[in-house]
Amino acid sequence: EAGVTQSxxxxxxxxxxxxTLRCSPISGxxxxxxxxxxxxxxxxxxxxxxxxxxxxxxxxxxxxxGRQFPNYSSELNVNALELEDSALYLCASSLGGxxxxxxxGPGTRLTVT
Amino acid sequence: RKEVxxxxxxxxxxxxxxxxxxxxxxxxxxxxxxxYRQDCRKEPKLLMSVYSSGNEDGRFTAQLNRASQYxxxxxxxxxxxxxxxxxxxxxxxxxxxxxxxxxxxLLVSP
Numbered sequence: 424e425a426g427v428t429q430s431x432x433x434x435x436x437x438x439x440x441x442x443t444l445r446c447s448p449i450s451g452x453x454x455x456x457x458x459x460x461x462x463x464x465x466x467x468x469x470x471x472x473x474x475x476x477x478x479x480x481x482x483x484x485x486x487x488x489g490r491q492f493p494n495y496s497s498e499l500n501v502n503a504l505e506l507e508d509s510a511l512y513l514c515a516s517s518l519g520g521x522x523x524x525x526x527x528g529p530g531t532r533l534t535v536t
Numbered sequence: 537r538k539e540v541x542x543x544x545x546x547x548x549x550x551x552x553x554x555x556x557x558x559x560x561x562x563x564x565x566x567x568x569x570x571x572y573r574q575d576c577r578k579e580p581k582l583l584m585s586v587y588s589s590g591n592e593d594g595r596f597t598a599q600l601n602r603a604s605q606y607x608x609x610x611x612x613x614x615x616x617x618x619x620x621x622x623x624x625x626x627x628x629x630x631x632x633x634x635x636x637x638x639x640x641x642l643l644v645s646p
Contacts, residue, residue: 454632466580466623468633479633513579515634524570525634527579 425450427516427528435534436504444499444531448516454478455497456517456525457489461510469512472497473519504535537562540626542637549644553614557640559624560606568627569600569607573620574639580623583609614644 428447436442448455457469468481472491480487486502495516501508511532515525542559549555561569572580584591586598586607597610607624621639628635 456633458634458636465638466634466636468635471632473632481633511577524582524585526582527572529579 427514427526429512429514429528429531431531432529433532433534435536438504438506438535440504442501442504442508442533444501444512444514444533445496446499446514446516446528447496448514449526451518452516452526453495453519454517454523455491455495456515457497457499458513458515458527459483459510460513460530461507466513470499501533506535509533509535538637539563539628539635540624540637542622542624542640544638544640546641546643549614549642551614551616551644551646553644554610554612555614555642556608556610557622557624557642558606558608559637559640560604561624561626561635562605563626563628563635564602564605566626566628569598570625570627570634571596571598571607571609572623572625572636574623575620580636583622611642614642616644616646618642619644 454473458466471479489499491497511530513530514528517523517525569586571583574580590599595612623639625634
């Protein structure tokens with residue numbers, strides 16, 4: 424069974440630009456989560472999508488946004504990039520419901536220069 | 537106080553040793569608990585879920601103590617390949633987000 428996939432693996436952007444990161448969940452999983460892992464910091468929850476709807480977001484500014492498509496894949500958009508947005512962005516998926524485990528993709532390493 | 541706290545380590549142990557990590561959480565309404573393993577610059581991989589009754593998977597044993605609000609991970613007969621950062625994660629009630637500790641680094645030496 425294929426795991427969570429993310430693209431691109433690496434992304435280099437300039438301050439002020441926009442970045443788009445993509446995630447495909449495990450087949451059968453309807454929930455997608457985005458996390459940020461900045462150097463020296465723990466994983467921080469960004470967004471949760473389920474059945475195409477945004478269900479919850481973490482303490483991040485509105486320039487972090489995303490969506491979930493009918494096939495349950497998801498996109499994270501970061502506008503007006505700042506240097507401190509440089510981090511590993513991890514996508515996870517799970518079955519719908521409240522108690523299921525989350526499985527992570529390999530991440531997209533975003534570097535803002 | 538952080539929502540989820542872990543001793544960052546590193547824990548340096550010889551091969552074959554038994555090592556235990558604890559993780560404390562502050563939200564008494566937390567419902568689900570997990571241990572993940574993360575290798576350098578890689579994604580976290582689910583090691584095990586932590587159930588109220590405790591659970592064991594080979595050399596790994598996880599326990600939950602709701603009264604004292606901590607979870608533990610015990611690794612027996614440590615292998616070199618166990619060297620990694622171990623993250624505990626707590627699911628925040630109905631909000632589905634996982635709150636992670638900053639991880640405990642384990643180094644197993646020959």
